[in-house]
Amino acid sequence: MISGASRGLGAALAAEYVARGDRVFCGIRSRDAEVPGTPVELDVTDNDSVRRAVAHVVQAEGAIDLLINNAGVHLAGPLLSLDLDAFKKTLDINLLGAWRLTRAAKPxxxxxxxxxxxxxxSGLVGPPNDGAYATSKFALEGMSQSLAAELAPEAIRVLVFEPSAVATGFAGAMHGDPPALVASDIARLIASGKAPFRNPLGEVGRRVAAALHIDDGSRATALFESMAK
Incomplete structure (x- = not known):
C-alpha cells in the first residue's frame, strides 16, 4: 500500500512493485487518477478516509505486507515569514499523515x-528557505526511529529513505535522479532484508550523509539496548 501514488516517486514505486508481480494498492486523492496498481481513495489528513482505505486493502488481501508512506507536500520560503495555516498543512500531511496511516494499518x-x-x-539537514519541509521531515525521522524501536519486538521493520533531488517536478525539481531509478533502489533495499534504519539515496544523498556523519540507526539502537540493561 502506497500513499501519494498518483504521480512522482509514488507512481514510480507503484510501477516498480507492479513490475515485480506484487498486488499494489495506490492511495490517491481522486479515483480519476490513472495509476499502475489498484486505486484506493485516500486523504492522509482525514481519519475516516484513512480507515476506509486500509479496510479496503485488508478486505481484498487480508493483510498488508508493505506500507509506504510517500504522501507529501512542499512549502518553500523563509521560515518566519510562512503562512501559519500553510505550515500546519505541511506538517499535517508530511508527518501526521504518515502517523495516521501507519496507526490504521498496524493491526x-x-x-x-x-x-x-x-x-x-531535508530530513538530515535544514537548508535555507526550506524550513517547513525540513521541519516535517526531521520530525518524520524522529517519529520513525521511535516507531522502529516500538515495533521491532513484533518483527515489523520501519525504514526511512532520504532521496536527494528526484526529477519529478516536486518542489520544482526538474533535474535529479530519475524516479524509476530511485524507486528501484528503494525496492531493492527493502527486499534485501539488510537495509539499515536510515537509507540516503543516490550519489548526492550518500555524500551528504557521509559528510554529516549521519547515524544509519545502528548507533541509536546500540544506545537504546545499553540503556535497557
Whole structure:
C-alpha cells in the first residue's frame, strides 16, 4: 500500500512493485487518477478516509505486507515569514499523515512486514528557505526511529529513505535522479532484508550523509539496548 501514488516517486514505486508481480494498492486523492496498481481513495489528513482505505486493502488481501508512506507536500520560503495555516498543512500531511496511516494499518501488519517512510535529504539537514519541509521531515525521522524501536519486538521493520533531488517536478525539481531509478533502489533495499534504519539515496544523498556523519540507526539502537540493561 502506497500513499501519494498518483504521480512522482509514488507512481514510480507503484510501477516498480507492479513490475515485480506484487498486488499494489495506490492511495490517491481522486479515483480519476490513472495509476499502475489498484486505486484506493485516500486523504492522509482525514481519519475516516484513512480507515476506509486500509479496510479496503485488508478486505481484498487480508493483510498488508508493505506500507509506504510517500504522501507529501512542499512549502518553500523563509521560515518566519510562512503562512501559519500553510505550515500546519505541511506538517499535517508530511508527518501526521504518515502517523495516521501507519496507526490504521498496524493491526493488519504481519510479522516480517515493513513500514517505509519516504523522507528527504531535508530530513538530515535544514537548508535555507526550506524550513517547513525540513521541519516535517526531521520530525518524520524522529517519529520513525521511535516507531522502529516500538515495533521491532513484533518483527515489523520501519525504514526511512532520504532521496536527494528526484526529477519529478516536486518542489520544482526538474533535474535529479530519475524516479524509476530511485524507486528501484528503494525496492531493492527493502527486499534485501539488510537495509539499515536510515537509507540516503543516490550519489548526492550518500555524500551528504557521509559528510554529516549521519547515524544509519545502528548507533541509536546500540544506545537504546545499553540503556535497557
Amino acid at each position: 493488519h501488519l504481519a510479522q516480517g512486514s515493513t513500514v517505509a517512510m519516504i523522507s528527504s535529504l
